[in-house]
Each structure stands twice: as C-alpha cells, then as structure tokens.
Amino acid sequence: MGSQNMRWRIVRVSHKQPSRDDPTTGTPRSVLYSKEPVLENLRLCQIAPLEDLRHVKRVRKIMVEGEFRNALFVYVMKIIGSEVCGLFKRRMGGAMQTLADIISSTNTGFSSTHVRRHFLKKTLYHNEFSLPKFGVRYTSSRASRGLIYSQAGRESWDFSRFLKTLYFFNGPPSPSKFVDFLIAKLSSQTSSEQANIMENSGIVLVTGATGGVGRRVVDVLRKKGYPVRVLVRNEEKARKMLGPDIDMVIGDVTKESTLNPGYFKGVRKVINVISVIVGPKEGDTPDRAKYSQGIKFFEPEIKGDSPEMVEYIGMKNLINALKNSAGNRDGKLLFGFEGPLPEKLVWGALDDVVMGGVSESTFQINPTGNEYGGPVGLFKGVVSTANNGGFTSIRTRNLSVPEDLSAYDGLQLRLKGDGRHYKLIVRTSAEWDTVGYTASFDTVEGQWQTISIPFSSLRPIFRAKTVLDAPPFDASNIISLQLMYSKFEYDGKLNPTFTEGAFELPFSSIRAYIQEPITPRFVHVGSAGVTRPDRPGLDLSKQPPAVRLNKELDFILTFKLKGEDLIRESGIPYTIVRPCALTEEPAGADLIFDQGDNITGKISREEVARICVTALESPYALDKTFEVKSVVPFSEPYTVDPSNPPPEKDYDTYFKTLKDGITGKEALEEKPVPV
Numbered sequence: 169m170g171s172q173n174m175r176w177r178i179v180r181v182s183h184k185q186p187s188r189d190d191p192t193t194g195t196p197r198s199v200l201y202s203k204e205p206v207l208e209n210l211r212l213c214q215i216a217p218l219e220d221l222r223h224v225k226r227v228r229k230i231m232v233e234g235e236f237r238n239a240l241f242v243y244v245m246k247i248i249g250s251e252v253c254g255l256f257k258r259r260m261g262g263a264m265q266t267l268a269d270i271i272s273s274t275n276t277g278f279s280s281t282h283v284r285r286h287f288l289k290k291t292l293y294h295n296e297f298s299l300p301k302f303g304v305r306y307t308s309s310r311a312s313r314g315l316i317y318s319q320a321g322r323e324s325w326d327f328s329r330f331l332k333t334l335y336f337f338n339g340p341p342s343p344s345k346f347v348d349f350l351i352a353k354l355s356s357q358t359s360s361e362q363a364n365i366m367e368n369s370g371i372v373l374v375t376g377a378t379g380g381v382g383r384r385v386v387d388v389l390r391k392k393g394y395p396v397r398v399l400v401r402n403e404e405k406a407r408k409m410l411g412p413d414i415d416m417v418i419g420d421v422t423k424e425s426t427l428n429p430g431y432f433k434g435v436r437k438v439i440n441v442i443s444v445i446v447g448p449k450e451g452d453t454p455d456r457a458k459y460s461q462g463i464k465f466f467e468p469e470i471k472g473d474s475p476e477m478v479e480y481i482g483m484k485n486l487i488n489a490l491k492n493s494a495g496n497r498d499g500k501l502l503f504g505f506e507g508p509l510p511e512k513l514v515w516g517a518l519d520d521v522v523m524g525g526v527s528e529s530t531f532q533i534n535p536t537g538n539e540y541g542g543p544v545g546l547f548k549g550v551v552s553t554a555n556n557g558g559f560t561s562i563r564t565r566n567l568s569v570p571e572d573l574s575a576y577d578g579l580q581l582r583l584k585g586d587g588r589h590y591k592l593i594v595r596t597s598a599e600w601d602t603v604g605y606t607a608s609f610d611t612v613e614g615q616w617q618t619i620s621i622p623f624s625s626l627r628p629i630f631r632a633k634t635v636l637d638a639p640p641f642d643a644s645n646i647i648s649l650q651l652m653y654s655k656f657e658y659d660g661k662l663n664p665t666f667t668e669g670a671f672e673l674p675f676s677s678i679r680a681y682i683q684e685p686i687t688p689r690f691v692h693v694g695s696a697g698v699t700r701p702d703r704p705g706l707d708l709s710k711q712p713p714a715v716r717l718n719k720e721l722d723f724i725l726t727f728k729l730k731g732e733d734l735i736r737e738s739g740i741p742y743t744i745v746r747p748c749a750l751t752e753e754p755a756g757a758d759l760i761f762d763q764g765d766n767i768t769g770k771i772s773r774e775e776v777a778r779i780c781v782t783a784l785e786s787p788y789a790l791d792k793t794f795e796v797k798s799v800v801p802f803s804e805p806y807t808v809d810p811s812n813p814p815p816e817k818d819y820d821t822y823f824k825t826l827k828d829g830i831t832g833k834e835a836l837e838e839k840p841v842p843v
C-alpha cells in the first residue's frame with residue numbers, strides 16, 4: 169500500500185489476468201478483477217476531486233501513453249474531503265463492483281456489498297461523458313508524488329501542485345470523510361428538489377399589526393398586492409382582526425428569544441407600528457375605543473410593559489432580528505481591509521493543474537498596493553494554454569457558516585484593472601464539483617474601478633456549460649467565491665481578449681451591495697413630540713398630553729426617541745414617520761409634512777398607513793425623519809363622501825421636500841424654538 173499521506177491510489181489493471189496479487193500496490197487480485205474478467209468493462213471507474221470532469225479527461229489523456237494503450241487501469245482517489253468530487257463510469261455493473269471492492273479494501277469498515285448497494289440505489293451521473301480508452305501510466309506511490317512525465321511535445325505536469333491544490337481545498341485525508349461524502353451524495357436531494365424549497369422573498373413584515381395603524385397598514389399592503397407577514401403577540405386576536413389566512417408569526421419584541429430567525433426569512437422590508445400600550449386609567453372597551461379617540465380625552469397610563477422595554481429594548485431586539493434580511497445601505501463587506509468582516513475568506517490557487525495544465529497563480533497581500541497606499545489582495549499568476557490548459561483562479565475555502573446576502577442585489581469588487589476579462593464565480597453549495605454561478609467582467613488597464621455584478625446576472629455554469637434547469641441563485645447561502653482568468657468562457661465560447669503570460673489583478677474589497685436607488689427597508693411609525701420633553705424654553709401648556717405627561721408615562725417619548733436613534737444608527741435604510749395626534753377619520757385631507765419636531769395637530773390613521781406603504785418604494789423617503797399632520801384643525805371633524813372619496817395622494821411630492829439629518833434633536837442643543 170502507498171504511504172498514509174498519499175491521496176491517490178493507482179491500481180494497475182493489465183490487459184492480461186494477473187497470476188498473482190499486484191506487488192506494488194498490494195491490491196489483491198480479487199479487487200482488480202472481481203467478477204468482471206473482461207477488461208473493457210473496467211475501463212472507467214473514477215472518483216476525482218475535480219471541479220469539472222472534463223478536466224479529468226484531460227488529465228487522463230496526458231497520463232495515457234501510447235505504449236500503454238492496451239493497459240487499462242482503475243484510477244481511484246482514495247481519500248477525499250467532503251467538498252469533492254465526481255464519479256463516472258463506462259459500464260455500470262463491472263465498474264461499480266470494482267470500485268466497491270476497492271473502497272471496502274481500504275479499511276474503511278464498509279463491506280463491498282454495503283458500498284455497492286449505495287451505488288446501485290442512485291446513478292450519480294448519467295453517461296453524458298463519452299470517454300476514450302483509459303489508462304494511467306504505471307507509477308509507484310513514490311513516483312506519483314513528483315512530476316508526471318508525459319508525451320513528447322507536452323509540458324511536464326506538476327502532480328505535487330495538483331495534490332497541494334486538493335489538500336488546500338479538501339483538507340487532510342480521511343477515509344471516513346470520503347465514505348461519508350459518497351453516502352451523503354447518494355442520498356442527497358436533487359437540484360430540482362432544492363429549487364422547490366427555496367424561500368419566498370420580498371415579504372413585507374408588519375409588526376404591531378393588531379394596532380390602530382398596523383391593521384390599516386396590512387390592509388393597504390394587501391390591496392396593493394404585497395406579500396405580507398405579520399408579527400403579533402396574540403394569535404386569536406390577530407386572526408379575528410386580519411382574517412384566518414394571514415401569514416402570521418407570534419412574538420413579543422420585549423422577549424428576544426421569541427423572535428425566531430426563521431420569521432425573517434424572505435422578509436425584505438418592515439413596517440413597524442409597535443407601541444407601548446397607553447390607555448385610560450379608568451379602563452377601556454375591548455376594542456380600545458377610548459384610546460382610538462385620542463389621549464387628549466382621558467387620563468392616560470401605561471398598560472403592560474414599560475416604554476423602556478417596548479420602545480427601546482424591543483426596538484433593539486427587533487433590529488437585531490431583522491438586520492440580516494433588511495440589509496445595510498452601505499452593503500456588507502466580504503473581503504477587504506477596512507471594517508468588520510463576517511468571516512475571513514481564505515483564498516487558494518486553483519489552476520488548470522487540475523486538468524493537466526501548467527498555468528500557475530497565487531493569492532497574495534500587498535501591504536501598500538491599494539489606491540490610497542493601504543493593503544490590497546493580489547490575484548497574480550502566469551497563464552498558459554500548454555497541455556490544453558488555459559486558466560488560473562483563486563477560490564476561497566468554503567465558509568464554515570454560509571453567508572446570507574439575500575438582503576443585497578449583487579457583489580461589488582473594487583479593483584485595479586489590467587484590460588483583461590475575468591470571471592467571478594459564486595457557489596451556494598459546499599460540494600466541490602458543483603454549479604458555479606458565474607459572471608464575466610471587463611477591466612480597464614491601469615484604472616481603479618468598481619465592478620458591480622448583480623446577482624440577477626449570474627448564470628449557472630457546470631463543466632463550462634450553462635445549466636438550464638439549475639436552481640435559481642440562492643443569495644442566502646453563499647459558500648465560496650472564485651476569481652478566474654481563463655481562455656474559456658461558457659458553452660464553447662472563448663474569452664475574446666485572452667492572452668497568455670503574466671497578469672496581476674489587485675483587488676481591495678468585495679462587498680454585497682443594495683442596488684441604487686435605495687428605498688427604505690424599515691418604515692417606523694414614531695410620534696411627533698419625541699424630542700420636546702427636554703427642549704429648553706418650550707411652553708408645555710401648548711404641547712400635546714404625551715409631551716406634558718412624559719414623566720408620568722414612564723418617559724414614553726424619551727424612549728421612543730431612543731428607539732428611533734437605534735434605527736438611524738442601524739445602517740438599515742429607513743423612514744421614520746412621526747404623526748401628530750391620531751384619529752379614526754378617513755384619509756384625504758391636505759397634509760403638512762414638517763421636520764424638526766415642531767408641529768401639533770391631527771392626522772388620520774388611514775392616511776399614516778398609506779404614507780408608510782408608499783415610503784417603502786420611494787427613494788425620496790430614504791433615511792428621512794419627519795412629522796405629519798392634516799391641515800384640518802383638531803377641533804374640526806374631517807369627513808369624506810364615501811361614495812366619492814378623494815384620490816390617493818402623490819406622497820412623493822411631500823417626500824421630495826424632506827431633508828437628510830433633521831430629527832429635532834438639533835433643537836436640544838440650540839436656543840429655544842418658538843412654538
């Protein structure tokens with residue numbers, strides 16, 4: 169047997185029946201021949217740690233020598249990590265039997281029958297590869313560590329670099345890992361099954377959906393055709409109010425453990441109308457009729473959880489729970505030297521050595537190579553088409569925890585171009601030999617540039633061919649990235665600007681990005697007055713009850729402001745709507761949008777709900793905090809003719825008037841604002 173460290177086992181099968189066991193490999197005769205005496209049937213039985221099985225063919229071609237044409241070999245990768253590999257065959261029966269015998273003879277603890285049973289259950293690959301005669305130059309385990317010398321006119325192939333590549337990506341040899349892999353592969357789901365369980369995306373989550381504004385938000389969203397999910401505390405109440413078919417999850421924002429991460433899968437946007445419960449001291453009707461009328465009309469008190477728990481701790485919990493699905497307006501850094509990284513990407517070279525070629529690349533860090541003199545990653549190498557090769561690449565090891573980029577629209581690379589045409593390959597499976605979602609891009613020589621690759625432009629490529637029935641790209645499960653410089657495009661096409669020789673691609677960052685124009689992902693209903701309790705020089709007698717009673721109401725507005733601050737600091741694209749006193753009146757009155765937290769008045773809950781839903785799609789509402797009221801004075805009721813309601817407003821005309829960065833907190837540091 170070869171050394172323990174050897175990862176390949178090459179078993180020679182002579183075209184004549186051997187009279188004794190193979191002396192070099194120690195392989196018993198029974199293994200070599202098992203039940204199939206006809207050598208043609210043993211032609212091909214191969215497990216290879218190769219990304220593209222077409223490459224196996226090339227490796228094999230190189231290794232097949234004319235002088236050995238009549239000798240047939242079974243060529244087995246003995247120990248492979250779980251990220252590999254391909255299995256294919258010419259004649260199923262004989263090849264499988266042989267393979268099963270060999271695996272069981274490597275002390276894996278599995279009997280030949282056991283292994284074979286798994287092979288028979290499923291066909292891993294169909295006969296899509298029509299393979300030529302197959303043989304491997306006979307080589308001892310010692311020789312196989314070095315270069316394999318091949319036909320005249322060819323360059324020597326660096327087998328040890330090949331092994332290093334395999335080791336880097338697949339880890340140390342382990343027979344049990346190999347067998348586990350095979351068994352997992354044989355019992356795994358097909359791609360079409362995976363496609364069927366993909367998450368729905370683009371859901372709008374409404375939190376506080378059983379409240380006065382919240383239930384109207386749900387109604388408006390449904391009428392506009394949004395997929396809606398609600399997070400509520402009381403299932404029975406919610407079903408009664410919102411209908412039995414509502415997509416509902418149960419949680420209490422004050423209790424972090426109740427915010428199951430699964431609730432937020434597929435959620436892209438949130439409208440949050442949760443509020444600490446305020447009610448009349450003397451009690452209310454079951455449907456909170458007194459509260460709905462307005463807190464001006466009763467002596468209020470906090471019911472249940474405190475403002476600190478709901479408005480501040482609850483907000484913290486909610487933001488934590490949904491920040492992955494809502495995303496960050498500045499994107500998410502996957503590779504770079506500034507800012508926190510989710511998990512350090514470990515790059516390794518993956519060149520055409522895996523198919524017998526001689527191209528060679530590396531990943532390096534140049535400490536002063538970026539556009540500002542800081543560090544930069546370097547993909548550099550020499551590409552050659554010798555031995556039918558022609559590609560170099562660097563690929564990351566599989567991430568230990570898949571990266572969820574479902575909140576983002578694509579990947580952006582900051583790099584210094586060299587005029588060449590590269591590929592980015594993104595994998596969503598931990599398997600080695602699997603579909604790579606791929607996009608090509610051009611670079612401009614000598615220029616630092618940002619290359620944006622939308623996820624929608626990635627095409628599923630497997631063995632250099634587009635896979636038409638591949639599952640759609642799943643951005644929630646990113647496992648590895650690869651940068652490639654290749655002579656080959658896809659589907660038989662070639663890289664139009666390919667040249668052999670040395671190249672160098674410095675890249676300073678790879679980040680997931682949200683497509684411009686960015687629209688709000690977190691729309692929050694706060695309250696006018698949140699910055700007023702501590703504002704110097706304010707005439708409290710002219711202020712709404714919540715401002716006057718802030719202390720008695722356990723600092724309700726103070727904590728609402730602290731909650732708002734958490735949103736503004738979260739990085740999630742947001743809109744904060746601060747209504748004045750809420751009414752049950754219809755929508756339709758003319759509106760006043762203001763900033764700086766100075767206005768008083770009233771506004772319909774229905775109108776607030778419509779504003780929130782429109783803000784979801786408006787880049788003008790992005791990262792804005794504003795107050796809103798109707799022009800109708802508090803003392804004057806507002807009614808509409810239900811048979812002829814006013815048309816819905818173009819809220820964008822209001823959003824367009826808003827400025828960034830105004831919250832009313834400015835007034836806390838400045839001189840008194842006249843009210």
Ligand SMILES: NC(=O)c1ccc[n+]([C@@H]2O[C@H](COP(=O)([O-])OP(=O)(O)OC[C@H]3O[C@@H](n4cnc5c(N)ncnc54)[C@H](OP(=O)(O)O)[C@@H]3O)[C@@H](O)[C@H]2O)c1
Pocket residue numbers: 375376377378379380381382399400401402419420421422441442443444445446462463473478482693694695696746747748749750751
């Ligand atoms: N009333 C006014 O005049 C006025 C004026 C300006 C601003 N505002 C603000 O406008 C917003 C909307 O008001 P509204 O009248 O629609 O409020 P609301 O009817 O009191 O609704 C509050 C919602 O929050 C939910 N909630 C409370 N605590 C929760 C928790 N721990 N976890 C999950 N959900 C929780 C409630 O659920 P349950 O149904 O389970 O209780 C309810 O759905 C509030 O922020 C309010 O402060 C009100």
